[in-house]
Amino acid sequence: MESLVIPALILVLVAAGVAVASRAISRRLAATTRHASAPADVDPVEVARTASARLTEDQHRRLYALIAQGQAMAAIKLYYESTGEGLRASRDAVTALAAHPQPYRSPTAEPVAAEPDDDDTPQRFPYRYRAIASKGDVTREVSSNMLNDEIYGRIRTLARSGDTEAAATALTRHSDISLKQAREFIALLDD
Incomplete structure (x- = not known):
């Protein structure tokens, strides 16, 4: 009987240690969850x-x-x-x-209500924009003077949200590549 007392005490101490550690971890997780959910508002x-x-x-x-x-x-x-x-x-x-890509607005510009996306008539810019996508050994590049950071950001957002067909269509409207090439490019954007 005396030979079982020491292992029983060890077992009780280990159980108490696990309970204390579990409680500390759950408190830390609760604090992290509260802190992480604050910006959701x-x-x-x-x-x-x-x-x-x-x-x-x-x-x-x-x-x-x-x-x-x-x-x-x-x-x-x-x-x-x-x-x-x-x-x-x-x-x-x-x-x-x-x-949520934002166009640059100069500080002196009047605040403008949300502009409708006018993707049907692409604007030509004075520079060529290079968009590069790669996955593994495959790399694709689209170079166009109808693309900029904002438009490419919208295309990436469409691709990442799963609307690959709309992203490929938008890419063809803002570049000189075929729909097939656009689909191959968009496929490489899946992260």
């Missing part, structure tokens, strides 16, 4: 508009170039250095800007 489109307004035209262009290239960390760093906001706020801003 904020409209991500409004976060994107506000974040875009804090950038100069050059910073805006560079940030969207990084987002289009899939360099999220570099985009967050650029936003962080450009605005002086905290890392978490910079991450949230870049995430919102990637999900």
